[in-house]
Amino acid sequence: MVGIVYKMKFVSPKNAKYILYIRYMDRDEATRTEWYEDYNFTLDDLKKTDLESYNDYMGRPEATSSLFSSTSDALKEDQVRDLKKSFRVAQKHESLMWQDVVSFDNEFLEKYGLYDSQKKVLDDKKLKQAARIAVSDMLEREGMSNSAVWTGAIHYNTDNIHIHLAIVEPEPTRPRRTFNSKYGGTYEDYVGTRRKTAGGQSSYERFKSLILENIIDNSEKSSAISKLQREVITPKNKRFISLFDFEARRDFKTIFRALPSDKRLWKYRNNAMKNYRPLIDGFNQKYIERNFKDEFQEFNRLLDEQVDYFKDTYGDSRADNYKQNKLYGKDGLYTSLGNALLKELSEYDKQLKQQYNIQGSGKVDLDHLPIKNNKNKKSVLNRQMMKDIQGMFDKTFEQKRREFAAERFKQELETEKEM
Known part of the structure; x- marks a missing residue:
């Protein structure tokens, strides 16, 4: 299995899981763990098409960390309430909700010193900071730095610890466009795709790269x-x-x-x-x-x-x-x-x-160079070469051998036709 898997999906405010996510934001960690699959929609498609892979990457978390955000590693009750209000405003204004999931193979985390499987200790501070940097970069490139709010949590799985992120715009700034419905007809909605490039990378590739760069120092x-x-x-x-x-x-x-x-x-x-x-x-x-x-x-x-x-x-x-x-x-x-x-x-x-x-x-x-008389010059050069050879004992053999070879090469430039 690859050490890190990254998935992103978005839904409209009419989606039931959008509503459920808001409802469970201010619940305790145990409740959010229990109802995890009810508000997570990022890997729904994978769950329908490849349940085995879904369970490998996600499964049901054993526990969920406290919510974290752009400014805090552990949101307090009043901070969660304020954030929940922002999510409700976003829903009212028909903002899309983006959910990102970064799933890690636990052996991978352990190999690079981020997880101790014996003591069940994770460097969650580093994972949260990496997510914070990646989200901030993504929002800046998507023109949403001043309009989006987000929250995240770490889910502790037996084999695949993962970071769960949710992002909305209380005042939507994304362009609106007409889309074709899979049920027939058309509808208008905000554009949710994130595929702007940066340095030749798609938004997807860059997000994953920033996560890796900030949890593993490979510099x-x-x-x-x-x-x-x-x-x-x-x-x-x-x-x-x-x-x-x-x-x-x-x-x-x-x-x-x-x-x-x-x-x-x-x-x-x-x-x-x-x-x-x-x-x-x-x-x-x-x-x-x-x-x-x-x-x-x-x-x-x-x-x-x-x-x-x-x-x-x-x-x-x-x-x-x-x-x-x-x-x-x-x-x-x-x-x-x-x-x-x-x-x-x-x-x-x-x-x-x-x-x-x-x-x-x-x-x-090289095979048809003009003939030149270089006998005298060659004689002078050969005398200099002999002098250089006599001085070989003053330097290491290898060093003098290279100098000697270089001098011979220069001589050949002068006497190419004769040689």
Whole structure:
């Protein structure tokens, strides 16, 4: 079972459950628990079509918490009475009532430190605050911040603790529209759907995400993943050439020869690069293995932990997409490395054109470069190389090996035709 399920539904003030909810607002917790199914309508459709799932997600609560609101974790009697008056005014003015239910798998809550099944202790304060933040955000995006009132309660189930919310507008602000009745004919009513988007998310997705973000602090892990990718494995100020060895240099030229002549296509996610991506990815995999093996293992470990988290919260499809996007998505690791490599390949082409005075926008043909006499320059460069080799004992072998390989690569820019 997915760790969290979120459902929302709305009804007109003529619905019997709308009236029953108001009637039982000021009853004690035991009474509201007993009559729970009489005033809850959020999962009515599921109850009719899939009773087993309904019972899994909801069932009958063992107990119900005191009512809470936007300003209080436990409403006092006078506060409940005032809120009940607002709900009655909303009913009189034909406001719709929205009911939201956020249902949790108790094992999920326990896994993330929110519930102790042995002691039957729930961090209800954190759940109420998360609901408060999610409702406030939703009302703001729906233009109802100054018109809506709401109340909530936590229902304690054997397997699925859930938050129950009810929202109305004493003075309705939603637009009215003509709808088709399922019994035939038409009727006019306020619009109840909540599907406005925010950052590419539907109202449904955003509400659920805000609940999760505010009951489970996953920011440290997300930051660690971003830092590894941004500052260690793909830093903008580090060039591939500085870490090349002889094999990498040969692979670099192989990719250069294979790429299309039109350099405007040299963008990793460009459809025209589809057939070249395996070659680019293979190069970058070797680059990571040689230079950032430990960091990449940590990167994958953190990604796998995030995949487990998303499986718990959103299901398998969201989890699979998460890792795929982190590796090959728009801002993924291999996309970043691929574009960095393509940029250096483009710079390599530019240097060759300058060296050999080649005109034109197309890629240089490595196999048909003009012949140049670079014997004296090569001799000077080789003497400098020997001097560098003699100084290898002053630094670690690995550090000097990389510098040596980089210098050889620069020399090849000068003597490409001869080599």
